[in-house]
Amino acid sequence: MDAILNQKNIYDLLEQVPDPEVPALSIIDLGIVRNVEIENGKAVVTITPTYTGCPAMDMIEVNIKAVLQENGIESEIISVLSPAWTTDWMSEEGKQKLKAFGIAPPVGKTTDKLSLLGEEKLVKCPICNSNNTQMISQFGSTACKSLFKCNDCLEPFDYFKCH
Ligand SMILES: [Zn+2]
Incomplete structure (x- = not known):
């Protein structure tokens, strides 16, 4: 499958990733996606956890990878703790x-x-x-x-x- 590998497309897909705790909200609504880069044909998504030790964060990483994979996009998720999400x-x-x-x-x-x-x-x-x-x-x-x-x-x- 030929995925359209551009930032806009990836942001659109990330809009479909819900927050595990409040499924009405996407991770874009939450503001935890800090950056999206295309590197060597892969999407590199940088996120900042809502707070350290929040068990929902592991699920968010898994969900991001799954949504992108379904659309034929390989991804790497980077968690950045600083500056802290507010x-x-x-x-x-x-x-x-x-x-x-x-x-x-x-x-x-x-x-x-x-x-x-x-x-x-x-x-x-x-x-x-x-x-x-x-x-x-x-x-x-x-x-x-x-x-x-x-x-x-x-x-x-x-x-x-x-x-
Ligand atoms: Zn009331």
């Missing part, structure tokens, strides 16, 4: 999809004042947009999420806190 890298579209999925998107910049002061960030309820929410548990359905509860609509929801 939720700021997530695309606006990604944050919207996260919300539509019922998970509160990460709030604000990682360098915002409240977080420097060590204060709790304001997490909006993805269901009714209320700011009147509270954290129930540090760990939600996976280690990357915290479990919150909305005090207005009383719905529990996950907050994506990987950073």
Whole structure:
């Protein structure tokens, strides 16, 4: 099979690779793909894990290779840990999809004042947009999420806190 080996084509294919934890989001939405190069007829994809030790990352590497292979593209995945991924890298579209999925998107910049002061960030309820929410548990359905509860609509929801 003659694969069209160019960066655009590879980015398009990477759009089809879902985040194992939030399948509504692609790894492009998450902003973890740092670079794509073509070297010796191979796609060299550089990614930055959402956080070290996130078990989902191994799956992402396997999924990238599988999607590219299905399209006749050999690939090599390089993990770069520095600079560390932050939720700021997530695309606006990604944050919207996260919300539509019922998970509160990460709030604000990682360098915002409240977080420097060590204060709790304001997490909006993805269901009714209320700011009147509270954290129930540090760990939600996976280690990357915290479990919150909305005090207005009383719905529990996950907050994506990987950073
Ligand atoms: Zn609510």
